[in-house]
Amino acid sequence: MTYQLNLLCGCTIDYERGRMLDARGVTFCPLHAAAPLMLEACKMAELLFVSIFDVYDVDTKNTVRKLRAAIAAAEPKEVE
Numbered sequence: 001m002t003y004q005l006n007l008l009c010g011c012t013i014d015y016e017r018g019r020m021l022d023a024r025g026v027t028f029c030p031l032h033a034a035a036p037l038m039l040e041a042c043k044m045a046e047l048l049f050v051s052i053f054d055v056y057d058v059d060t061k062n063t064v065r066k067l068r069a070a071i072a073a074a075e076p077k078e079v080e
């Protein structure tokens with residue numbers, strides 16, 4: 001018997017009682033499906049801003065700060 005867990009974001013997880021979950025049973029919502037792509041896009045945009053725009057310009061500083069905050073929030077945390 002297969003069960004389905006519906007998460008608030010729209011992701012669904014199919015599972016069987018007593019069996020470990022694995023990635024095959026996960027159907028991602030649009031936001032979580034896009035998340036890895038958005039992380040890579042943020043990294044590319046950060047490199048672009050730092051390399052071609054004036055890093056002393058306030059708008060560039062703010063954009064780079066936001067991109068770095070988004071990247072830091074999405075990266076796995078290091079375990080100490």
Ligand SMILES: [Zn+2]
Pocket residue numbers: 007009010011028029031032
């Ligand atoms: Zn989701």
